[in-house]
Amino acid sequence: MKHTNKEVLLKGLKFLAGALPLAFIGPSVLYNAFNNQGHPWYIPVLIVGILATIGSIFLMFKGIMTIMKALFD
Template sequence: MATNKELLSKGIKYLAGALPLLFIGPSLIYNAFINKQNVWHYLVLGIGILTCLSAVYLMILGLKTMMRSLFND
């Protein structure tokens, strides 16, 4: 059972892309809730939620790709 190195590196790249989004998303949501008096409150909140959802999506995609590279379905 050999490991497909190209797929493994692709999965690691997906996980590396999700890592900064895991920190940026919650900080944007926190910033939106702190600045409720600002006009841009809902826009910043929406961007924060989309950032968190994209981080989760990239993590799932990266783990799925890594499992496919390790176990050769």
């Protein structure tokens, strides 16, 4: 099934909308983890922060690539 450019563009915008909260949450969690290095929950919080930041970067990349596909394909 062939998707229209409008559908592909909306899909890309959904990826970017999903990346937006992660772009704020990830660095905030990382900052809190590094400020509490002596706490027993340091490693799990650090892992969650790293995963949220990586997820944000991935969703941004995927969203921008999808939008470019909709505009130039």
